[in-house]
Amino acid sequence: MQSYLLKNATVVNENKVFKSDVLIEGAYIKTIAEHIDAEGVEVIDAEGKYLIPGMIDDQVHFREPGLTHKANIATESKAAIAGGITSFIEMPNTVPQATTQELLEDKFAIAKETSYANYSFMFGGTNDNLEELLKTDPKNVAGIKLFLGSSTGNMLVDNEEVLKKIFSSTELLIAVHCEDEGTIRKNTAEYKEKFGDDIPMKYHPIIRSEEACYLSSSKAIALAKETGARLHVFHLSTGKETHLFRNDIPLEEKQITAEVCVHHLWFSDADYEKKGTHIKWNPAVKTAEDRAELWKALLDDRIDIIATDHAPHTLEEKSNVYTKAPSGGPLVQHAVIAILEKVKEGVLSIEKAVEKMSHNPAKIFKVQKRGFIKEGYYADVVLVDPKVSWEVTRESVLYKCGWSPFEGVAFSNAITHTFVNGNLMYNEGAFNEEVKGERLVFDR
Template sequence: MSQSEPSTLIKNARIVNEGSIVEGDLRIEGQRIAAIANELSAGVHEDIIDAAGCWLLPGFIDDQVHFREPGLTYKGSIATESRAAVAGGITSFMEMPNVDPATTSIEALESKFDLAAQRSMGNYSFYLGATEDNLDQIKRMNPKRHCGVKVFMGASTGDLLVENPNALEAIFREAPSLIVTHCESGPVMAANRDRILETKDQLTINDHPVLRDTAACYASSEYAVGLAKKHGSQLHVLHITTAKELELFAPGPIENKSITAEACVHHLWFTADDYDRLGNLIKCNPAIKYQSDRDAIIEALKSGRIDIIATDHAPHTLDEKEQPYSNAPAGLPLVQHALLTLLDHVNAGRMSPALVVEKTAHAPAKRYNISERGFIREGYFADLVMVDPGAAHRVTADNIRYKCGWSPYTGHTFTASIKSTWVNGARVFDGNEIIESARSPMAMVFDR
């Protein structure tokens, strides 16, 4: 370590990593984890932090966020939402292409990397959006830099909706990178809409899981999985919401899988019973469904049929959400509270701390082949989050960090609190404030 390189010693931590919880110390030198041991002696001029028995986790790697930049920054931006993310223990994110204009060219994709370098608080990568006629752009992707290509199969608008079978065949055959899909069948949803409106004049929020039902999700997910098997593609199906879809995915460890699946934190938390209370605030696509679906997805996390947990953070203004159901946009802000929701599951006995770390850090790092992140290992980048599992955190209007200013969890008291977050060795959140002077994000590198 050079004399100018900062050093931090975290003492008395309960390190949750690779299936176990070990009490010990951890030293950060510069951007990386320099040492992990039962006990480490403090060096001269070393910053010492007493974890006092708090859990130390590898930072949450969120493989699905919508930060709304460019073009929709009245809802959120890379600057605002990445700061909310690190306050929630998310140290790296992968951002989606449905901005304005949509990210459907390599030039537009690279411009987002430039924005993030200037404004982000966390590490970053970005997806290229597939269209029915941009195969030339998809083939230009750099698999070591660009996290993947996003295909909206029947659940988007404009150029990002890809339904043409020939276009889908070409994407699954030619994509040089991981393909991630939003799977809902447009024809099934259209038939559902017609059936619902036979008995009423207009749709309401309680119709949302009926409109976007199991049949709509399964038909599209099955199609995507079939295409991936046919072409030998690397496929990751996002935000699974139904018990039936789980049969499409193999149980077991993520290693060597070419077809994987993800669950999102709100689908692990809310059910259709919450629509009466929260209305459009929890309107999202795919829809939040039923308790039986939620319980099946939690069990699938344990069996390995679901490989990764993400957020699908998608902020909208309250004015937008307060419109009638058919006009209200889908999506909700989640990054600040995502890890806390999972720690509530741990407290309730539905998950273990090791499972949370596996699904939010280890598995994303493995699936995306992220270089030197996602684990607490000597020599790896020091992307870390310290949580106090016994210090309650109540969500109020005053402590929400999203630009949109609201959360579906307002009024809820989580059982745990985020005490500190480190990104590339720099402490960027101290449990109360974002430390702007510590901003040191990097574009993630993929070993593929």
């Protein structure tokens, strides 16, 4: 492997920003020091650039196997590294669903051959696979995913007895999608009666309402407290839900943690008029007041992680009427840059951004030797130029689906280099396709 010496980088790590050289040897960070001399290395001048740990995205849908007309692990992991994401955790609702150990390992086998980023996958819980779920290896699998709101196939877990058994039986992290299915079905029926299938998009956050989210998340948290389960609540979308979480204890002591996604921090219901189904997500993007409350909870540490919930669909699929247009959108290429734009606007510090995108996912999932810029850790690092202005165009999008909800947005930061396991995988628009990422390992 080529060794690299990054000179004069502005390093962001563990709530510190400092000027330093960084030597990468093999897969690891060898030395971090004010001045390093080394022979036989490729020198990269990082003057004026931030060096940050690669983002660990704890929630993506890369659509393989079975839905590869939308995306696949190769295309989306390439977009991810161009966007500064060096590791991802992918969800089980593919076709077939990863609800047996054999099907889960099939996905790992695909990623081993095709993923440019580091990877892990979640095992999918159902109403009837507890025995199989309990075989999940905590050292080699990110966690258990439960859909407490509607999902594909039979992945809706709505049997309360089964839920309690799952929460009581595993020490693995349980990640949940929380929306109350009964509330959503009732609201959908009401608006279909008024509008048929072509329901105006502005009603999406009313159909998938604050009530639907809060009912489900509060119930999951109550169950976790009752059983002692390790719970992680995905993609909070309402201000009301943020008050269910604590910030009075260190992250390492939390049994219940929370995530917010980039789209819930960026968009509001005012954007439906222009963006339409392109910003149709579950849970729905809600009001500007909800967005402000999510930012507040992120900054005061009630919310622990920023993620993407990257979930691509084709433009043809997204162009359907409301009831037939699928929810989800592609985000991994622009997520880090979008958050860094908020840093420039003064919404959060770059130290806090790195904490939420890199450090905290590593801590919460106990990812081995990643998520920090430390000697002896894997060299999963990203150089960011804070002086480049550019606009997201359809032509610049790397997703297989070929579009982005950020089209037309002007950014003033750019990712120039991404290292994965010490390999320079992305270099100012050029990709290294000779090597692949590695399976994440967890210290459990």
